[in-house]
Every structure is written in structure tokens, then in C-alpha cells.
Amino acid sequence: MTAKSAINLALGLLALLPSTAVVAQQVCLPAPRLLTVMPMGGQIGSSVEVQITGESIEDVSELLFSTPKITAKPVTGPDGKPLENKFLVAIAPDAPVGVYDARVISRLGISSARAFSTSHLPEQTREKANISVETAMKLPVNSICNATMTKRAVDYYYFSGVKGQRIAVDCAAVGIDSKLTPVVIIADAQGRDIVLNRTGGVLYFTPTADGTYLVKVHGLTFSGGPEHFYRLALVAAPGDELITRQPATPLVSSMSWPPVNLAASAQTKETEPNNQQIQAQKITLPCDIAGSFYPAADVDTYEFTAKKGEAWWVEVASERLGLNTDAFVLVQRVTKDGEKETLTDIAELNDIASPMKVSSNGYSYDGPPYNAGSPDVLGKFEIKEDGTYRLQVRDLFGGTRNEPGNVYRLIVRQAAPDFTLAAWAVHMTLRNGDRAALSKPVALRAGASMAMEVVVVRRDGFDGEIELFMEGLPSGVSTSGLKIAKGKSYGHMIISAASDAKPAHSVAKIFGRAIINGNTVTHPCRVASMEWPVRDAKQEIPSPRLMADMPVSVSDSEKAPVTIAPNENKIWEAKSGDILKIPLKLTWRDEFTGTGIGLRTYGTGFEGMKEFEIPLKSSKHEVVLDLGALKTPPGNYTIAFYGSAVSRYRYNPAAVAEAELAQKKAEEEEEALAATAKKLAEEAAKAPTDKKSEAANAAKIAAEKQKQAEAATAEAAKRMKTVSNTATPQDTVDIIVSEPIHISIKDTPTKTAAVTPKK
């Protein structure tokens, strides 16, 4: 057997082994995640009691919202103590209709976000099962019901329909973080389907007779459970008007929309018929037009004149408005020979490319699982000759789809160079074949650093360098932006918590700053995250979205397993072509597997840096940067090292000590009470007749107290067992990021005087 075949055999045998060993290794340290809020919205101007669930959230102290118009305070029980995971949420009367992010502050800091909606309609929450015609729940017209979908079932609601009075059913789910792909059906009172919508659209229905009708809701694949929640709105929709949909969270692609200073609505409207060349709608450039891809196979043709040398930028928004469309723009020159018209292609404008290569759907991630590009259009055309031109807009997904709601906005403008940014926590394959797409709140353990990828969509030819920085950080947290270099499409933001940081949180912001046409332009950066901690993206398709804000927290309940930092916080200076040595300080807090951690380098100018290894357990390591080999030109740089490693991680070990103490205390109390009870029982037995009743009563009370103490002890033991189990060391693979290192490279003085400076 050759060595290679032996390895193959061994790998084959490994594959046959029960996967417990592999499963035992968790991907990424636990992060606090808010999973459900029920109800997941409320009527503006009201207060609503919500129940939350989550993972890795202990000691929840606050429920926060991305708007000051929504506030929450813990619900207290009869004993005045806060009830676990219950809050009373107040929605101010002037809160706008919208969908906001709710998060909690817990032992590990700020949690991931969960959508929370506001509406002007009365709301109710489904309290008991309604999975049959007989148990249908009443849903008044012009109201919203918050509910979770029952797995392998259909939820039933009923309403009174009035002949001729059109109603609309709008089920919010996908746009409010739910895992549900809802199917909504209007059925007769016996449950027989009349009309349906399975593609996420609004269901309109005009009863042909007065009577009771049912609204049925189920998952497209009948999936269900607490994470499959929905907000079912039933509203009157007179005439043939299209209702305003319930608000939805923005897609990652919408990070590039709208351009700065864009008017709220377009100046011009598309006018049909304009499908044929001969029907072209006359426009003048620049323009801003609202149109729609309706009916099926719609083509909108616009005609304009342009002069030689002009360059025009075209932007279409449709998918970025949350629609399932794929806009395409064709620009053609029109020449005429008598009556005969000839069209010559000038430009075909297609998708907005993703700034980073998005991961394929293959075995492992080969890029981030986020796409900041869009099927919308952003491109330019140049006019080579004076003349008449036509521009056609069509939806490449629109051949057979008749959806009046599929609108677009077309902008043709002269170059307005600009940029727009989005960021997300770095994802990468951490274990062979894993495709874990976890929601990642910026909840730092003291001593930890995390890296965010910051991508840019550049507008209208802007290709300059972009500095990245953050504001609004909590104390103990610092950041360094690894700039987006000229012409490049992404950079990094490193967020680090000091090893001695105390718990704190605040809402921070990432900004990008660039010089455009001599002016300094600063833009905030949107932040994207996964809606759910998807542990295997092969089984569950991850849903990323833009977050409303970016809270950052630091906690000290647990510390980072390792901190890698330069041993001095300074700017490391070198001359171009030098060998720069940077001593690193390594602080190991958890046990790691293997002999070292392989590290690679983030940061412009250092892309060519080869992977190097830092030895485990060593308290220091010197990194050698060969600036000559790297060909890093003179300038100021910030870099960071990153890699992945497996540590023996213990979840919340402090809880074990606490539980142990509590258990001991309970046992002692129980012992004391048992002794008292015994003593009182004996006394009662011996007590004279006239005191017998009193003594017996005292003995009974003591016995009851003893019983309660026994229960408390059992409870304490149970808790002890639970926290001990969760604190059992578990192999955990995670991304390791160093603190940033600032480097200044000076130009090497010319050694010969052969070159005489020009005068």
C-alpha cells in the first residue's frame, strides 16, 4: 500500500466512524443570540408584554430597540422580582410604522437582533392551537395576529366577509426574520380553498356572498416551530388598490440604495404603451423615472438625444427595493435611412457585481456568505456620436410574471462619484466541510478581537482609497480600520476589547472617509448579519440582512481564549525594503489543541505575507515582515493577523462556583431545618396535653419548611448539574484575530546621487 492510498484508506475509515467525535467540536464560541420575541410587534401607542427566547443569554438585564421610540422594562412577578425573559414593551404614539431590531443585554453582552414591527392596527397574539376548521381563531378585518406556525399543520382563522367588499391578507414572515415561507389561503367556511398565494405576495379577495370565510396559513413545506413566526394582517382593500405591505427588513443588496441626496420620489413616471420601439417614451437626460415591470414580458422604451463625448451613468433599483426582479438595461443608437430604422447596441447594463466573491454553494465556503451586489443595474454608457438613442428597461425574470407590484426606479445621471459601504463579521470554513453561517453580534469577551469585512460599492467611477473608522464605542473597546485601498472593493475593521475591560455596551458606527474631487466625504457603513445561527448551510439556507444599527459590547464573565497583540502599542517604523520584526505578546487563557496556530495577514500592502505559526503556550513570538519581498510601498499601514484554532472552551464556569455555593447553602439550610423539625416533633410527642396542639402545629410547620428546603436542595442540585454540564470543556474551533498593528514605512533614501532632481 502506498502512503497515499494508506491515507485515503484511513480517511475512508474515519468517514465510517460514528460522527460523535466530529460533532463534539463546536464551531465558534457561544454568542448571545435573541431568537424569538413573542409577539414580534405591537400597535403604535400601546404597551405589549413580550416573552423572549434565545441562546447563550443568561442574566438578561435589558431589552433594547434600535429606536428610542420603543422601550422595554422587565415584567415583575407578585414578589416584585423580574420574571425571567418577560418584558413590557412600550411603543410611543409617535413611533413610525416600521420594523426595528430588538436585542438583549446578557451575561455575554449584546445579543444578535430580532425584528420587531410596529403598526397602526390592533394586534393580538394567538394563544391556543387553531389547526382545524373547528378551532379557527377569529381575525377581525383591519387587525394583525402574531403567531407561530405549527409544524405539519395549517393554522385557521375566520372572518366575516361581506359581499363585494374586497379584503387583503398580508402575511409578514420572511421580512421579519422568520424561518417561515408562508402560504396564505382564503377558504370557504368548510375549509375548501378558494384563492391562494404561495409566493410571498398579498392575497386579495372579494367575497361573492356574505358569510364566514377562513384564512389558512401554513409553511410552504409545512415546517413549523417557534422560529417560524408570522404576523398575519387582514385589511380592507377597497377598489383595486394595492395595499402597503407590512414593513420588512432590508436585504444586504440594498446597502447601495439609495444614492446620497436622492429625492424621495422620481420626477417622471413611465407611460405605457412603450413596449415597441415606435412607442418609445421621449425623455431628456438626466432623468429620474418610476416605472413598473408589468404586465408579463413588459419592456419600457425611452428615447433621448445625446451629444458626442457625453458619458451617462445608469442606475436601476428594483431588487434593492425588496422585489424579486432582475433589471436589465439596453442602450441603442437609432439611425434612419429614410423610413428604415437601424438600431446599434451601445451598452448592455447588467448586475451590480458583489464586491467580494460570494461563496459558492459547494462543500465549503470559498468566500463570504454575503452578497452586497444586486441584480439591479449600475453602469455607464458613452456617446460617440450626436444622435438619437433609446434605452430599454426590462425584467429578466419577468417573461411570464404578472405582478403589478414589481416596480423600478431608473436614474440616468452625469457622473456623481461616490461610495457606499457595508460590513459583516468574517465567516470562514473552520472545520472540514462546515458551512456554519452564524449570526454574530459584536459581543466581545474581554481580550478578544473580531474582524469585520467592509465592502464598498463604488459609484460612477470613484476608485479612490477609503479610510475606515468607528465611533461610539463602549469603554474598553478600541478599533482600527484596515483601509480599502484605491481601486479595491474591501477592507477590514478590527474591533478589540482590552483584557481588563469591564462590561459595557453602546451603539457604535463604522464610517468610511474618502477624498472625492478634492472634498472629504464621509459615509456611515451598513452592517449585515445572519438572521439565525445556521450551523449547516447545506441543510438550511442562511438569510443575511442589513441590521438597523451596530451595538458593541464587552463582557468579562468569560475572557477570550487567547489574546495576540504587539508587545507595545506603538507605530512600528521601518524603511521600505527592510526586514521588520514585530514581537508579539501571547496571552493563553484556555488550552488549545495542536502545536501552534497558523496565522495569515489582513491589511493592504501585506497581502503577499505567507502564513506563519505561533507556538502554543509560548508567551511571545516574533513576526518577521520582509518588506522587500512584500514590495510594500512607503506609507502608513494597519494590519492584523488571523487564523483559526481549537480550544478547550468552558461555558460560563463562574456559574458552577455559584451553583456549588448555592447548593451547599441549600443543603445546610435543609440540614438545619431538618434538625429543627425533628426537635419540634419530639417535643410535640412529649408535650403535655394542654400544649399538645400548639406543639404539634409548630412541628407541622417545621416539617413543611423542611420539605420546602428539600425541594430547594433538589433544585440547587439540578442547577448544579446543568451548569456543570454546560461548563464541561468542549473543543471549540473559532476565528482568532490579533490586535491591530500599525506600521509606518518610510521611503529608503537613495544611496547614489546619480539622479539629479529636476528643477
Add this chain to the structure above:
Amino acid sequence: MDPKQPLLPTAFIALMAMFYSALVGFAAEASRPLNFVNDVVPILTKSSCNSGGCHAKAVTGQRGFRLSLLGFEPEEDYEHIVKEGKGRRIFRPAPEQSLFLLKAANIVPHGGGKKLDPDSEGYRTIVNWIAQGLPYGFTNDPQLVSIEVSPNRLSMKAKTEQQLKVIARYSDGSDRNVTHLALYEPNDKSMAETSENGLIKTSDIPGYVAVMVRYAGKVSVASVSIPLGAPVDRLPTAKNFIDQHVFANLKQIGIPPSPVCDDTTFLRRVSLDIAGRLPTTEETQSFLTSTEPKKRDLVIEALLNSPDYADYFANKWTALLKNKRDDKADITANFAFHAWMRDSLLANKRYDEIVRQILGATGTIVANPAVAWYKRVKEPTQQLEDVAQLFLGVRMQCAQCHHHPFERWSQQDYYSLSAFFSQVGRKPTAIADEDLIYHKRGIAQTENKKTHLPVKPAGLGQPTLDIPPDEDPRLKLADWMSEKSNPFFAKSLVNRYWKHFFKRGLIEPEDDIRDTNPATNPELLDALAQHFIESGFDLKAVIRAITQSQTYQLSAFPNEHNAIDNQNFSHYYPKRMQAEVLLDAIDQLTGAKSDFADLPAGTRAISLPDNSYNRASPFLKVFGRPEGESVCECERVQTSSLAQSLHLMNASDVKAKLTASNGRAERLVKEDKTESQRIREIYLAAFSREPAPEEVRIAENYLSQPRTDAQGKPLDSQRAIRQGYEDLLWAIINTKEFLYNH
């Protein structure tokens, strides 16, 4: 033909005539300059040298010698026979010593045996051809234009014979008798057989049979009617155009129809055929007691408006559209596509619109579920083949590699159809193997794999289309398909639906429409197609017309004459219930519920979205539920088997249904009813009819028998009676009356 067998007089005369003409022909052949295409290739075809199983086997041929299938590529064949292997197959100085002939005559051992007798005309023609210097022929040589068969329409009595004559017509106006070189194939071998030399022998089955005649790539057909000739004195009053055509045919062919069936039979039949379920006992009782004169039409209407209709026909269509689960992640696509089809039928979307939405699908599956078809059917060639077979009833597969042997379709036609799918753009999604589909701008065209020349789109038999780069060619295909003049689209659908209700298509197989496979009642097929077109491609209108007809409502019981008829619809042809329908019927009768993964409790088998449930349900598998592999309805196995009988008698899943808690047996014994009332309920539920007094007596007698448990101890009366009812249900399930729609 075995020479020892005495010849029948007609056959003998016919054969003598043929030999005579052949001899006359041969005298002329010796002096006539021969042509490879006109004279040699037909001999190879007749001798099956160039059949798919022999030297025309794809790619390899046979033992190094390759011929084109049925001689469709004569230039290549000439090359292979004459020049390949340094000309080793031909020996010009002594033509009989050519390896080509020595092998064909099996003088040198030949794997295919003796294909050409040295005494045969074909052998002599080839010898002559070699002797003449192996002429391929000249461009101005006459070319075969057509073949004519005579008689081409004939009426034959049962168990008689008729010789056909085939004349080849050439471009120079000449013709030749090629009867002995033509190939003959009846479309229903149970009705007629043909000899190698074109002698037709009919069996005793009345009706219509077509004999396809092929010669040198040309086809023709002889349509034979075989009347029964019985008196047709009484016909039910025609209700609609279907009856007019069917009854006219029955009269002409002399097959008296059975009478119209009774109400119970009708209700059960139409419920099973439209809604895929038995009528409920309430429906049965209400229907039987109704005096409404139009109650049959009203039931049809109610069934067509019920979601059951949509469920049942979605089940039919999604299997044909290959809604197949290969991977766990397919679930969303499959559920979405199935539901889309079901919803389209529920909304009675126009058929041409349904087809258009499939063909022109773009976007993601969740937003536009018709896109799922492009997940299942990925290659343009597969797309055109499926579309042609499913929506046009034309099988184009053969034409990918060679001219269709039974049809006019060439490779050019094949790739012209394929070109409609040349601009399907794909982008990957987060789900492996699932793309989103868009129209890729550009000129629609594809390469003819034979000529390597670009081919633009064209509908079958239509001129080439110049489709601008911005227009989705698939929509143009849909436009052509839904034109009123399209000769295939409407016909294919009505024929498919006809078969659904009558067990047999007017054309069989239902997706093999071609000139050489005519309909048994072409006027009826045309009328149905016309009606469908005029209705605005309304699928429910087709079903309404069919089920309202007296023809559909004829009794399944044959009269003294028509039992033998199996294609003229003189009586209803009973059908075994489909796997899903039967499972639901057993559930309905026994009160049990089958449980299907991921679906709500109570979901019926006809509502299952894809084939994945066949794995978990041995019942569905045994009774032939299709796997969604094929666009052909034949994938559904409707034949009976021993496994099916054993399954119904012994399988644990069926037994469990009999004894299900809250099932019918348990419920019946708890109810305060007499035995005869309980028996009546079972009969109404199973057969939609009242039990006969004799049936009640037998059942009561059986139920009153004492019963023991496994240890032989007597069972208490309550358990005994319940077991009795379980047995009764079991017996009923195993009757033909239950298993069949009749």
C-alpha cells in the same frame, strides 16, 4: 415464411403476383445502372443490417463495421462499405467473394446469422452493384420522392388477409414496386399482423388498425377498419358532440353500445375520475335520493369546483413534469412546484398559460415555482424532447441523432426546436444544483450536431423564426404552441385527457401523435381539439364535455356483441384504481389515515407533492406510483401483479388500517345500529350502492359466528363483532368491484 406450411389461397396468389413482378423487375435491374441510395440501402434496411441492434448500434456499430441507422446517412455508409479498412469488405473482381456479401449470406460466419440469401433479389442486386463498379450515383439520378401504399384505406373482416402493394415514386416521374423491400408494422398487433412481404392478417378484434409502411426513409400508412358488423339498433340519445362521433363510428363499424350506467355507478366513476376519491356516504345518499333531472351534470360541476380535482390532476401533471426528490434540499422546490400546479388547476388557469409559464419560467423557485421545471430538466435537448412529448405528443428523441424513422422530423427539426431553449440563462443560488433562470440576451440559435451549422428556432413543420436578441425565444415557442392552428397542442391534451377517463387514448400511446399512428376516431379527436381551442384552452371544459357525454356514462357491462371491443368505447372499460387513489379509498373505507412525512395529518395520497413518498410507502410502490423519471404516462404501472394481490391480502399496512383506532370497524360497533344498517354503511362507502339482500345475509351470517383469540379462547362479543367487521372490510377491499373504477 415456412415453405412446408400450406399457403392460404389469397396469400398464395398475392405472393405469386409479387414474385412475378419481382422477376420482371429483376430482368430490368440487370441492365439498369444502379444507385447506392436507391438500390442498395433499402436492401440493407429490409435485411435489418442497419438496425440499432446490429451495425447501426450507436458509436461502435458491430465488430468494427458501422452503418447509419436505417440508412439515413448513405454517404457515410458508402464510405464504410466501400473504402473503410482499405476496401477489405469489397472484392470487385469477384463480387460474390466480397466479405460484405460472404458475411451477409453467412458463408463466412456472421454474428447476425444469414441476412441475405444468395438466391434473393437483394443479393443479386448487390452483386450487380459491385460488378457495375460500386456506383454511389450521380446528383442528377432520380431521387425517391414518396411511397404509396395501396389500398391505403380498407375494411377487412375479422380473421381475413389482404396483400398490400407499395410503389416508390421518383423525382424523374418513374416508379417502382418496392413491396418486397418495404417494412410493415401494425400499430396494434393484437388486431392485425403483417408478414415481411406486406400481407395483413386480421384477428377477431373489431376497430381500427394502422399499418405503417416504410421504405428508404419514407413512410406511408394503410388504415384498416375491422367491422364487427353486429346490428346497432338502439343508441342512447346523443348528449353532445362526443356522442355523435362515437355513436356514428359504432354504427358504422357495427358494435352496439351498452346502455347508460345507473346512478350509483356514475357517481362512483365520476368521483374517482375527476376527484380521485370515492364519494362519501353522504354524497351517495344525497345523489341517489335526488330527483333533480340534471343531477349528473351538477355533480360533475361540484367535483370540478372542488380542490380534490386540483389535487388529483396536479398529481398527474407533476409526475410527468418530473417533480422528483433526489436530495433532501429538493423539498422546497418540489413542494412549491407541486403546489403551483395544483393552484393553477384550482384557479382553472388556461392550459396554454400553464404551459407558457413553465416554458418561459424565470427567476427563483420560491417566487416563481414553474422555474423548478428547469431544475429537473437541465439540458436544452431534454427540454425540447420533454416539451414535444408532453405538450405536443410528438416524440423527437430519435431525431437528435438521425432522421426520425417513422416521421417527417429531421435533425434540423430537432435542433430548430432545441434553439428555442438556447437563451436560457442560469445563475447559481445558495442551494446546490438549483439555479435561478433568466433570459440571456442574444440571438436564439443552436448547433446542429451533425452539420455543425447554426440552426435558428422553428416550430415543428414551421418556417424558421428570426427572434430579436431581446425577446425570450421560449415565449415565441409558447406563442406557436397556443396558436389555434397548431396541429399538435390541443390534440395532444385532449387525447391525454380522453385516456384519463376512458383508459385508452384515441391515439395510442397518447404521446405519440404522428401520421403513421392515426387516431381510431380522427373526427372525434379533431372535434375535441376544436372544442378545447374554442373554450379558450379550458381544461375543465374538456373534462365537462367528456364526463357529460353518454359515451362516458355507458355501462361497463358488455352486451352480447361488444365485449371484444377495446377501442371504440362501446362500453366503459374498467380501470384499476391508481396507487394513490386506492390508498385513499382504503383509508376512506376503513377510517384510517396514512401518515406522510412533513405533511399534515390527514393529507391524502393524491396530494403528495413528489416521488419521495414511494420509498416510505410500499403500498404506493407496489401499485405503481411513478417516480417522476419520465415524461411518459407509461411510467405509472397500471398492470396487475401478484405482489399487489398479496399486498392487499396480507401486508401489515393494510391490516393496520382495518384495525385502526377510531377506524370504521371500531366506530361501527360502538354505534347503536343494527347489523344490516352497519353493513349498508360499508357498502355505500365502498361501492356507493346499497347491498343486495343476499350480500346482507352473507355478511350477517359471517358476523354472527363466534370468534376465538390466538390461544383459542372465545372473544367477548364486542371484540368478536369488531373483528367480524374488520374481516368484512378486508374482504371488500379485496373485491374487484372495490379495486376498479367501473
